[in-house]
Amino acid sequence: MPALDDLLAFNRQTEALGQVMGRLGWDQETMMPPGAADQRGEEMAALEGVLHARRTDPRVGEWLANATPRNEAETAQLREITRSHTRAVKVPAALAEELARVTSLSQGIWARARAADDVAAFLPTLKQVVDLRREEAAAIADGGDLYDALLQDYEPGTSAADISALFDRMRPRLVALRDRLAGAEQPAPLDGQFAADAQLALSAEIAGTFGYSFDNGRIDLAVHPFSSGSGTDVRITTRVDEGEPLGCLYSTIHEVGHATYEQSIAPEFRLSALGQGVSMGVHESQSRIYENQLARSAPFTRFLHGRMEAHFGALSAGPEDFARVINRVETGFIRTEADEVHYNLHVMLRFDLERQLFGGALEVEDLEEAWNARFASDFGMKVDKPSNGVLQDVHWSVGLFGYFPTYALGNVYAGCLNKALRRDVPDLDAQLEAGDPSAALEWLRENLQRHGGLRTPRATIMHATGGEISEAPLLDYLDAKYGALFGV
Template sequence: MSALGDLLAFQRETEALGQVMGRLGWDQETMMPRGAALQRGEEMAALEGVLHARRTDPRVGEWLEHATPGTEAEAAQLRLIAHSYTRACRVPGDLAAEIARVTSVSQGKWAAARKADDLAGFLPVLGQVIDLRRAEAAALADGGDAYDALLDGYEPGITGAEIAALFDRMRPGLVDLRAALRDAPPAPVLTGHFPRAGQLALAQEVAEVFGYDLTRGRIDEAVHPFSSGSFNDVRITTRIDEAEPLGCIYSTIHEVGHAGYEQNIAQDFGLSVLGQGVSMGVHESQSRIYENQLGRSPAFCHWLFGRMRDHFGPLSVNSPEEFARAVNRVAAGYIRTEADEVHYNLHIMLRFDLERALIGGDLALGDLEAAWNDRFAADFGIAVDRPANGVLQDVHWPVGLFGYFPTYSLGNVYAGCLHGALRDARPGLDQDLAKGDLAPALGWLRDNLQTHGGLRTPRATVEHATGAPVQEAALLGYLEAKYRALYGI
């Protein structure tokens, strides 16, 4: 075989092993018995060692040097493999394995600490994770900015300084809109009892309406909903509260957005570096446009209102219009995953600033809770009542995902751009959504973005789909128009 053929065959096996690693993580959060946590940590460390050895194999460097691409897809694969190879070679194998072991164990300890509100007992474990990620960041940065080095693993081509500038531009508009809505009459609240079986049945129905192929996926429950896998095995999770069904429905739609992206990538790209979402920001753009611009649109709420009544009987809201206002109710709250669209990015800005300071050494671990609580009170106007509603609420830091949080807001910005282009292309979108017909919208997203996988860089992926530069103005304009209309201001 040629150097290119040898490299791509080797990479396919590496990608397959990476999927096995992901399946271990899925199992850990859904079905693994609690007593298996330490053993799972050893298993994850062992497999990470195998993967790291493959990712740093000297033959990869030799193949890259001699490989000649013949197509755009081959050139993109060489670019992505070279990027991954450079990063992997900078991280010692024993450090990569230790990170896998410690973060696997940390995840279980975080879940217990969150349930018990035991931040003090968890801080030593979190300190280990931070120290390991700092060591990794120093190796990756090679003299550059440590936080940028971690961010590059989730959103290549952007820096922490660029994100900080973006957030500075977004914050005033979000704060002004929040203030205007706070003075408006409050939206109704959906109340009642919504049995678990009914929620699961409706979640599956909605997942299929949003294009989720259950022959290549499944829906399970988890403490923190997530999507896992790629190609032809893409699994999602949701969570259920019998007093609050919207959390189940919209976490399902959100994760279906991630899963739909993976399932719709061209089959020719499967088990290659192109056969997965190009970045976490672009991935998040799919989950957010599914959940918010489509799923929370007043038009789709008209259809969902009928299905809610079919599953649960009469509701505490009496019309599709009231239901849409309840679905899009704006209120300051503790939990990021339950935040409305107006507050959501403020949650991300808080986490971005704190994690950047933690990695940079500007914030001591012992000061993290106070820093979180002070910032939260300033941004949201309410005091954090317990760690589970504050610094312990997210799984990201316990499992070492420093640099991940800002990609959520990047995803919102990308989704705003995509939504504008989608409406230009599909002028009858609201009529489709009101009938529960997502096919035209999903087809546009599939053809213009999802099928291309990792073919282009993150920003180029969005700009290719929309035909315009990425700008936050589209998101801010969408939020202004939607919420001022819903609240009549």
């Protein structure tokens, strides 16, 4: 099968170069000197030019036309390579390179504007990014919906209409739960100062508990935590606040969920079209089930309390109340710090603003006002500064429009996975209380993670759970968890 073999060999090199570009992005966020931003933008544009040329190479189309798969994995590879090639040939090379250059520069401009709470300093660059992404979406959409075209980069097979209908079903129960909890007494947050080195030591320890391989990974600091890479080189970042240690710890666990997904993909899929997580929604299901259903569960928090006292000394909360402290419900500005009750409401706000931006109902210069009005309506609070509002997330600076709804999809998927996991591992709570999530991790590896991109996103979740996808398991889990913790 020369056509198939030539195609797969060529694609392996393309995937390897894509990993190199990802490493440049990781370096930019963690170690790159600030004066290197302009040059890094040129480097990213140059490498994107090489990748775009490979993805649009006429030989790829010829090989695809003549390739006959021999097994399930090769069939799946052809599906994914076809999807990538079909998209790439619609986007002019100059546009792909300019997007890479501008988004590389934009990230640094956003970080400085966020630190200074200066929206005006960022808006011209954001307008560039939005205009370029609109142009790209128009090329891909072939006359269809621009936002739907962007969604395919992150969750193939879904649409804005699908997501909107899902959110419409979720919102009433989330709001009802939030309203019930509004009258419940909440515990005080942890009191004290928590040294950065001790936080990082504990985070590394718990990362290992949740299966993160330091032979194939590392932990660094970044403004916005993220995971990068696949296969044998997967890196995560976290952030530290010496007055609040749970942010560092749970950001680390969240990113470990992403990273162990990548580290667990079958070795034979590495540097292939199947060698990474199949979608951002499925990826987010892993980070959220690690962070929430496992690490924020009452049994695991009793174990965690002991480990925190070993690193920090006596805590202001005892082990039996610790689950309430970790899961305290509070309306706040920041998505990444939101409790499970509020989190999806933050995502819904961003999804609606993105649709308006790409549907023509909202322009970049009006984005801050629209954000603030929507936040006041949804959360009953007035945004006090841009870093707590429209400037809080890195995603728009790097052009990730269509990414945000996958966070909520990931929560829905995690709800389905958690229900199936607890069906198959009935003594899971006892294991978590002993600080041993290994049975859960093995279940996730075998049923989902090792398969990489073998199946489509929805098929991946349905294969793992043996059932249909629904928001009901997530909402039932939230009602039961917070009802038990706070008596509502």
